[in-house]
Amino acid sequence: MSYRGPDEHGIWCNKSHVYLGHVRLSIVDLEQGKQPLETSDGSLVVVFNGEIYNHLSLRRELERLGHSFKTDHSDTEVLLHGYREWGTQMVSRLNGMWAFALLDNVNNLLWLSRDRFGKKPLFYSNNPDGFVFSSELRSLASHSTIRPEIDRNSLKKYFAYGYVPSPGTLLKNINKLNAGHNLILRLENREVKVTRYWRLDLQPDDNISSNYGELKEKVISSLTKAVTSRLQADVPVGVFLSGGIDSSAVAALAVSAKREEKVRSFSIGFEDASFDESQYSQAMADRLSTIHERQVLSSSLCLELLEPIYSRLDEPIGDSSLVPSFLMCNLASKYVTVAIGGDGSDELFAGYDPFRAVRLAKFYSAVVPSASHNAVSWIVNRLPVFHHNMSLEFKIKKFLSGLNYTDSVRNPIWLGPLTPDYLSQLFGEDTDQREVYSEAIDAWEYSQNDNDIDRTLQFYTELYLQNDILTKMDRAAMLNSIEVRSPYLDIDFVNLVRRIPPKMKFNGVQTKKILKDSLTNILPQEIIHRKKKGFGMPIGKWFEDQTLSIDASKFSNYLDADIVRKISNEHISGKSDWRSFLWAYHSLEQWHDQPIFCGS
Secondary structure, three states, X not given: OHHHOEOEEEEEEOOOOOEEEEEEOOOOOOOOOOOXXXXXXXXXXXXXXXXXXXXXXXXXXXXXXXXXXXXOOOHHHHHHHHHHHHHHHHHHHOOEEEEEEEEEOOOOEEEEEEOOOOOOOOEEEEEOOEEXXXXXXXXXXXXXXXXXXXXXXXXXXXXHHOOOOOOOOOEOOOEEOOXXXXXXXXXXOOEEEEEEOXXXXXXXXXXXXXXXXXXXXXXXXXXHHHHHHOOOOOOOEEEEOOOOHHHHHHHHHHHHHOOOOOOEEEEEEEOOOOOOOHHHHHHHHHHHXXXXXXXXXXXXXXXXXXXXXXXXXXXXXXXOOHHHHHHHHHHHHOOOOEEEOOOOHHHHHOOOHHHHHHHHHHHHHHHOOHHHHHHHHHHHOOOOOOOOOOOHHHHHHHHHHHOOOOHHHHHHHHHOOOOHHHHHHHHOOOOOHHHHOHHHHHHHHHOOOOOHHHHHHHHHHHHHHHHHHHHHHHHHHHOOOOEEEOHHHOHHHHHHHOOOOHHHOOOOOOOOHHHHHHOOOOOOHHHHOOOOOOOOOOHHHHHHOOOOOOOOOOOOOOOOHHHHHHHHHHHHOOOOOOHHHHHHHHHHHHHHOOOOOOOO
């Protein structure tokens, strides 16, 4: 894992056979922030991955309470004194991203914690030979106590979602610690207790919208504070600038906060015009006078990147935007150690197309009889396949594919590689939807609001954001030894946004309405109201012309090779668009070819 922390490494152990190791990407308190870090009396030791943005105010509070610090401004040491003062309740005071393990020698316990949204990864295994944990699945798989073996149920979830949702992993007996959760390990008997300390609780407050102008000011003020706090570092900081509303807002606020210093910005262009939005990123860079760096992703460059990415990827992910994300992080790493991005905005403000589809699905189901729906689907599925970025034909087919299922599972079906019917064929057994989509159903049913927009927001923040968006960006960044920060996930900002009524986020026509209205005086109208592109690649075309291909019999112990072959042939012939499944399968192949997993 040296690329996650190329600057330093440290190991700590005691007579009880507790071993803590750490590799460091030095960002805050470069001289004194070395890890593992222990208190002066040796009673507490911590290893920590992430950033605590309010660590200076917490330090001042702890000093007033009588705590004495030995580092100058290390956020890691705040965790030690914070635990001593507040116990595990300390996490409720943290504003940041984290995965840490804190050893309490007095009470003989180990405390693992992961941040509210799952920005930072944390894997663990409690097996007969020991308790082991790590920031990466791959390092655990190489541990002597682990025998890597694919988990069949997790594999089914992978092809249902395009990722393995927490707390599962693709390997048996290894779990992710879910976002917003703590784990306590009692060292005397290796008893493990996992508890949830935070969950997004959407509580729409109509009173908050009584003065719309005041609310817009609060949104901008809170977002400005979030961006400003994420500029603090003892190393160079830049911004990702795609030219969309989210990254453009972050860039504009960063430029405003750093008035005396030029801000560096980074973007990726694409040879395929339907995927390219570099004209917008360049326009925003010119407007903001940033020092802008841009690189174009070609088909040949993409293919060159696959091996260096997937040979080191710790778990497969069916999101092809991992590749351009990797390239953007690679570009940024030549100039900065920290980058600020726009992740989280779409999930909090209802920015994705499925938010439109949720209401359209209700209308469609009410006016179109099931017999007519089958006829419509039959006709639409015979439309010619186009491999442009989010083509209309692709959206219509995806939309119709979800209408055969209940509301609680439509979102993962719209986003995932395969529907339940095809999962059954692929695995040669009936698909239990409540088991396969248990995490999505739980998120849908958790929302206390009888509102499908809020329920969809719950799914996106708990499932898609944690297991796809944030996972993708963490891996892309860490493989290039840089840190990416997300101001939209600032807890103070989130606590404001979660109280905004859903109609102010999506009014039936406009997505992210309140955010767009708030940014009217900050961004040009053509940026605020331009069509969302996403960050994809022309993978459909590459599989059709066989620039990319798969081995249909690779996982014949788990999957029906004839079904895999049938799907691949349908895509190559242009009969159907199976880009999502083929990419997920290809990613699984690349992951499985690593020496660690070859025996699984």
